Amino acid sequence: MAPALDIRVPLDVPPEEEERYRENYHKITHGTGRLMLIAGDQKIEHLNDDFFGEGIHPDDANPEHLFQIASRGRIGVFAAQLGLLARYARDYPDVPYLVKLNSKTNLIKTSQSDPVSSELYHVRQVVDLRDRTGLSILGVGYTVYIGSEYEPLMLYQASQIVNMAHKHGLITVLWMYPRGAAVKDERNSHLVAGAAGVAAAIGSDFAKVNPPKIDGVIDAALLSEAAAAAGRTGVVCSGGTRADVPEFLQQLHDQIHIGGMMGNATGRNVHQRSLDEAVRFCNAISAITLDDASVDEALKVYGGEK
16 A cells, blocks of 8 residues: 555635635545546647547546446546536546646647736636535646746746635645746656746645656656655656556556655546546556556456456
8 A cells, every 4th residue: 555644734725614625635635645547638739639539538628538438437636627526526426636727729839929827717716616616626736838938927926826815725736747848858858857946935735747758768767856855745747648547557656666756646647538448548547557557457447356
């Protein structure tokens, strides 16, 4: 099993919200301190590129596919924009949700303009939906493009979001991506560690990063610098483009046990599959993340074995 959870409540959580914060942190990590996040924010981020086309199961064309996976698979939290929750969450009230507060499309390339992604919603709107509906909204997320000329705007918004979310007992996850004309190699391990450290300085509970590469190859050992730089902020890696199942699970296992990562944030590798396969893959990922299962044990879960 993963190590027992010792929840350190940040000082920006008011006394009357400390118990909610603890409960949300426990739920979002299944009491392990590790995060298993299913990313459903790509409907804006990548438009329909990730949801329709060659190699993508037809189930993925419908946005409800995301909610079906989240409701049937063993996950920590499902991240999506507030509008998707407003449309679908009534039918999936038991899913643990994280609201992604900003997003941008991929149409404007970094070569054309430095990236900027401003708030679509405010924390108070998320809290209002949570309190009115009783949905299990456990946290909020936001992307910061470190190195963009618009970095000051995103850093300000991220800081305010973390502070306000904690005031309402919510967990925060910051997507921390070095990107822009000033960034020569966004997968450089030293730069990725710096981005994770920024998330810690802002006070986020988790930082989501792209795993660093050397000569184009992901090396889990390179993540140890990011884990150290983040301190008490848990670092999780994005899942990236769809990969071979054994390769993905081995990479995840190495990221946790060699790189010191505190979980994962997986999108395309899950939702581009049929509902049945996506649920089994979710459960295999959770076996490694939450149960400290070996890759072989996780593959048995993926194959449907008990």
